[in-house]
Amino acid sequence: xxxxxxxxxxxxxxxxALLLFTLFPVYFMLSTALNGQNGSGTDSLVPADVTLDNxxxxxxxxxxxxxxxxxxxxxxxxxxxxxxxAMLGAVAIARFRFRFRSTMLxxxxxxxxxxxxxxxIPLFLQMKDWRMLNSLLGLxxxxxxxxxPFAIWNLQGFVAAVPRELEEAAYLDGCGWWRMFRSVLLPLxxxxxVATSAFSFVMAWEEFTFALTFLSKDxxxxxxxxxxxxxxxxxxxxxxxxxxxxxxxIPVVVVFVLAQRRLGAGLVSGAVK
Amino acid sequence: xxxSKTRPWLLLAGPLxxxxxxxxxPIVRVTxxxxxxxxxxxxxxxxxxxxxxxxxxxxxxxxxxxxxxYLWRTILPNTVVFAALAVVLTxxxxxxxxxxxxxxxxxxxxxxIGAALIAxxxxxxxxxxxxxxxxDPDNGxxxxxxxxxxxxxxxxxxxxxxxxxxxxIALLNVVHHSYPFVAITIFAGLLTxxxxxxxxxxxxxxxxxxxxxxxxxxxMRPAFAVVxxxxxxxxxxxxxxxxxxxxxxxxxxxxxxxxxxxxxxxxNQTKYGLGSAIAVLLTVVLLLITLVYLRLxxxxxxxx
Numbered sequence: 105x106x107x108x109x110x111x112x113x114x115x116x117x118x119x120x121a122l123l124l125f126t127l128f129p130v131y132f133m134l135s136t137a138l139n140g141q142n143g144s145g146t147d148s149l150v151p152a153d154v155t156l157d158n159x160x161x162x163x164x165x166x167x168x169x170x171x172x173x174x175x176x177x178x179x180x181x182x183x184x185x186x187x188x189x190a191m192l193g194a195v196a197i198a199r200f201r202f203r204f205r206s207t208m209l210x211x212x213x214x215x216x217x218x219x220x221x222x223x224x225i226p227l228f229l230q231m232k233d234w235r236m237l238n239s240l241l242g243l244x245x246x247x248x249x250x251x252x253p254f255a256i257w258n259l260q261g262f263v264a265a266v267p268r269e270l271e272e273a274a275y276l277d278g279c280g281w282w283r284m285f286r287s288v289l290l291p292l293x294x295x296x297x298v299a300t301s302a303f304s305f306v307m308a309w310e311e312f313t314f315a316l317t318f319l320s321k322d323x324x325x326x327x328x329x330x331x332x333x334x335x336x337x338x339x340x341x342x343x344x345x346x347x348x349x350x351x352x353x354i355p356v357v358v359v360f361v362l363a364q365r366r367l368g369a370g371l372v373s374g375a376v377k
Numbered sequence: 378x379x380x381s382k383t384r385p386w387l388l389l390a391g392p393l394x395x396x397x398x399x400x401x402x403p404i405v406r407v408t409x410x411x412x413x414x415x416x417x418x419x420x421x422x423x424x425x426x427x428x429x430x431x432x433x434x435x436x437x438x439x440x441x442x443x444x445x446x447y448l449w450r451t452i453l454p455n456t457v458v459f460a461a462l463a464v465v466l467t468x469x470x471x472x473x474x475x476x477x478x479x480x481x482x483x484x485x486x487x488x489x490i491g492a493a494l495i496a497x498x499x500x501x502x503x504x505x506x507x508x509x510x511x512x513d514p515d516n517g518x519x520x521x522x523x524x525x526x527x528x529x530x531x532x533x534x535x536x537x538x539x540x541x542x543x544x545x546i547a548l549l550n551v552v553h554h555s556y557p558f559v560a561i562t563i564f565a566g567l568l569t570x571x572x573x574x575x576x577x578x579x580x581x582x583x584x585x586x587x588x589x590x591x592x593x594x595x596x597m598r599p600a601f602a603v604v605x606x607x608x609x610x611x612x613x614x615x616x617x618x619x620x621x622x623x624x625x626x627x628x629x630x631x632x633x634x635x636x637x638x639x640x641x642x643x644x645n646q647t648k649y650g651l652g653s654a655i656a657v658l659l660t661v662v663l664l665l666i667t668l669v670y671l672r673l674x675x676x677x678x679x680x681x
Binding site for chain 1 (some may be wrong): 393
């Protein structure tokens with residue numbers, strides 16, 4: 105009985121310590137964001153004066169609304185187009201036995217591991233040649249390419265899980281292939297498609313290296329690089345930066361919470377299978 | 378199936394075109410660039426100069442303005458030792474949390490998983506800014522705390538100028554961001570370990586420690602392997618977490634890792650050839666790790 109209370113106390117201490125480590129940075133970001141001291145002397149853990157002033161300043165002085173809009177455009181375009189292309193690729197890989205199929209699988213896995221740092225130099229020169237620096241379209245193209253390998257890999261698992269009998273039944277009913285694809289396969293894979301697009305969404309929203317390299321014009325920045333504009337020559341606007349950081353974090357948290365189940369399952373199956 | 382000869386290629390045409398144009402072609406180009414001198418002058422004239430292995434020689438024996446031992450004394454320790462520490466800490470902490478999750482009630486479990494999801498969701502960029510702000514040399518909460526308990530005097534302290542404390546902060550940041558993935562993956566795996574095995578071992582008098590090593594670890598080996606290798610790949614190429622810390626953006630070469638060195642050389646200093654050679658080196662190392670990963674995956678598939 106005595107040892108049981110001691111392990112109970114041990115567990116409680118472990119849980120509290122873990123929660124402190126896990127949530128402190130998030131709490132500190134929020135408390136600085138809400139602190140009315142203009143973020144300059146925020147040495148206390150509790151905001152002295154709770155206000156939304158930092159959020160207002162982020163939008164009025166730092167074009168943060170513009171950055172959010174740019175990020176929203178880039179992210180939604182990436183998620184939609186890469187989801188559609190991945191669906192086609194996933195069906196090809198999961199449903200057809202063709203020459204070079206396994207080569208294709210290995211290629212996709214390897215390409216998925218390519219570091220952004222290896223691609224950023226040639227892609228920067230390429231975008232420069234195409235006059236697509238500071239263009240959101242250029243960034244979208246790169247993000248689609250970057251999210252595609254994982255998206256195909258992830259989706260083909262969902263496609264493979266659809267029983268072939270359903271397809272056969274559609275053929276027997278006189279459906280053509282595209283008709284079968286649209287009315288049988290696609291509706292059944294929608295959950296997987298949503299999970300995959302959620303991944304592309306988060307990737308594009310958070311991406312930093314390419315955005316940093318391709319974008320420099322003030323009205324073209326995405327949120328990841330836009331945050332840098334909160335550093336002045338002499339004074340850092342920590343209050344504004346933390347308010348903006350909070351706004352960058354919220355969409356990701358929302359997607360994570362909504363897609364939590366599938367996210368975990370997708371990652372594990374993408375990784376293990 | 379009918380028409381199955383051309384249909385898969387028809388379906389793959391779009392994805393392959395994008396992957397070939399924006400991932401494979403750049404890899405070829407970066408390799409070509411790595412054998413060229415392509416600095417500001419060549420960019421303007423538009424004609425790169427082929428220089429063979431010279432960029433690689435500079436990486437291994439010292440580029441202009443950098444000590445000969447730069448790769449060995451600064452870059453590799455910053456990259457490899459950091460990744461090793463980050464992976465070990467992430468996997469150990471993640472596993473401990475998974476075990477903790479298994480042994481607490483459903484309410485506590487929901488709270489811990491919720492907190493872990495938030496830490497996981499915190500974007501690398503904003504997460505890094507938060508840690509930089511916590512350790513801010515002028516007003517950071519860490520400084521005020523350490524001053525209040527007398528560990529740091531009124532003169533203050535700048536943790537970002539010294540590479541050890543710089544990387545200690547980076548380590549905190551990376552482990553905080555990446556342990557949730559390990560914890561949640563391992564926890565999901567733990568649920569598949571049959572409880573009968575543990576109960577039988579318990580009756581035989583095996584301690585919790587012994588049961589963990591003799592039952593849980595062998596059964597969970599594939600899951601451990603996957604989270605370890607994925608973490609290795611991620612921690613080897615951390616970029617934003619270093620670049621956004623004071624000095625990591627190019628002003629303090631002491632704190633660069635392979636990825637940042639490549640980036641700063643090419644984009645900040647317009648030495649695209651040298652930067653490309655460093656990028657190729659990073660890619661080769663990551664591909665080697667990936668090959669180990671692939672062999673492992675396919676072995677699992679064969680036995681499963």
